[in-house]
Amino acid sequence: MLIIDSHLDLAMNAIEWNRDLTRPIDEIRARERDLTDKPDRGRGTVSFPEMRRGGVRLCVATQIARYVPPGGTLSGWHSQDQAWAMTQAQLAWYRAMEERGELLQIRDLTTLNAHVNAFEANREPRATRELRTANRESIAYILSLEGADSIVTLRHLERAYEYGLRALGPAHYGPGVYAQGTNATGGIGVKGRELLSEMERLGIILDATHLCDDSFREALDHFRGPVWASHSNCRALVPHNRQFSDDQLRELIARGAVIGAVFDAWMLVPGWKRGETTPEKAGVTLNTVIDHIDHICQLAGNARHCCIGSDLDGAFGTEQCPSDVETIADLAKLPSLLAARGYSAEDAQGIASGNFLRFLRQNWTH
Numbered sequence: 001m002l003i004i005d006s007h008l009d010l011a012m013n014a015i016e017w018n019r020d021l022t023r024p025i026d027e028i029r030a031r032e033r034d035l036t037d038k039p040d041r042g043r044g045t046v047s048f049p050e051m052r053r054g055g056v057r058l059c060v061a062t063q064i065a066r067y068v069p070p071g072g073t074l075s076g077w078h079s080q081d082q083a084w085a086m087t088q089a090q091l092a093w094y095r096a097m098e099e100r101g102e103l104l105q106i107r108d109l110t111t112l113n114a115h116v117n118a119f120e121a122n123r124e125p126r127a128t129r130e131l132r133t134a135n136r137e138s139i140a141y142i143l144s145l146e147g148a149d150s151i152v153t154l155r156h157l158e159r160a161y162e163y164g165l166r167a168l169g170p171a172h173y174g175p176g177v178y179a180q181g182t183n184a185t186g187g188i189g190v191k192g193r194e195l196l197s198e199m200e201r202l203g204i205i206l207d208a209t210h211l212c213d214d215s216f217r218e219a220l221d222h223f224r225g226p227v228w229a230s231h232s233n234c235r236a237l238v239p240h241n242r243q244f245s246d247d248q249l250r251e252l253i254a255r256g257a258v259i260g261a262v263f264d265a266w267m268l269v270p271g272w273k274r275g276e277t278t279p280e281k282a283g284v285t286l287n288t289v290i291d292h293i294d295h296i297c298q299l300a301g302n303a304r305h306c307c308i309g310s311d312l313d314g315a316f317g318t319e320q321c322p323s324d325v326e327t328i329a330d331l332a333k334l335p336s337l338l339a340a341r342g343y344s345a346e347d348a349q350g351i352a353s354g355n356f357l358r359f360l361r362q363n364w365t366h
């Protein structure tokens with residue numbers, strides 16, 4: 001079955017974590033054995049071979065770079081131009097992976113449908129192609145920008161659209177140039193509204209994930225284009241401003257959004273202490289992810305708004321993800337786990353990929 005992941009920081013892993021995602025996961029882990037610069041060293045879960053093994057053959061992949069003004073407390077670049085340059089390094093890596101045939105950029109309906117059809121044809125029992133050949137085929141990705149600080153001017157956004165940017169989350173953690181993110185407060189202001197207007201003109205999807213409550217309110221009031229939440233869980237289950245309240249989830253559902261369930265353990269169970277709590281001790285499994293999916297399905301009255309936005313290797317590894325996830329290939333377990341929770345085969349397939357595809361087919365005009 002085709003599995004779609006609506007949020008992976010692939011280029012950040014390549015450029016900032018120095019992970020060669022074309023290599024086997026064991027090799028990527030082994031090369032980090034003596035590194036201590038990041039908490040998830042040696043515990044990565046994402047590589048292209050593992051994505052193929054799990055049928056994760058389409059994802060939303062990010063560019064990400066924060067700007068931090070003098071006195072800012074988060075890590076980040078000291079100018080927007082530096083942040084832009086970092087996103088261009090990440091783009092250069094995506095292009096290099098495309099040249100190798102590892103990745104394929106999806107920017108319109110034609111390439112989307114061609115890729116999905118090719119994937120399904122290869123899974124036919126009588127497919128002429130051997131599985132070995134199919135496994136070498138490209139993983140498709142839709143380019144997204146997490147946090148808009150790197151957009152120096154609106155002309156930069158137009159350039160980004162030209163190189164394939166199709167979704168944008170205006171904020172990440174903390175205060176941003178165009179919107180306020182997780183743990184921050186305040187609206188989007190004039191700059192944010194101008195950004196949203198330009199996104200609307202270009203046809204770029206608004207990613208509501210990470211918007212603080214004030215910015216969420218203002219952004220949804222001013223943006224009339226398609227909205228999704230690429231990696232967001234439920235505040236009703238784990239109270240934190242990073243999560244969406246039931247009212248926010250209802251509003252996203254009313255706007256036709258898909259909402260990607262995220263695998264970062266602190267967002268799955270309350271009271272997680274980074275570096276102390278373990279997935280085993282906290283009992284965090286894929287079924288805990290389904291608790292959040294189920295909560296959204298109950299709010300919606302159907303299973304048509306959920307998808308998977310795992311965020312695996314988004315600065316956390318096996319130390320902080322469901323204990324039954326050894327690598328991203330384990331996303332393939334979700335459909336049968338959903339079935340065990342009473343979901344029909346059609347609904348499970350919808351959550352695995354169908355809902356996300358329907359969203360794009362409804363909102364992309366070409």
Ligand SMILES: [Zn+2]
Pocket residue numbers: 146210231311314
């Ligand atoms: Zn994120």
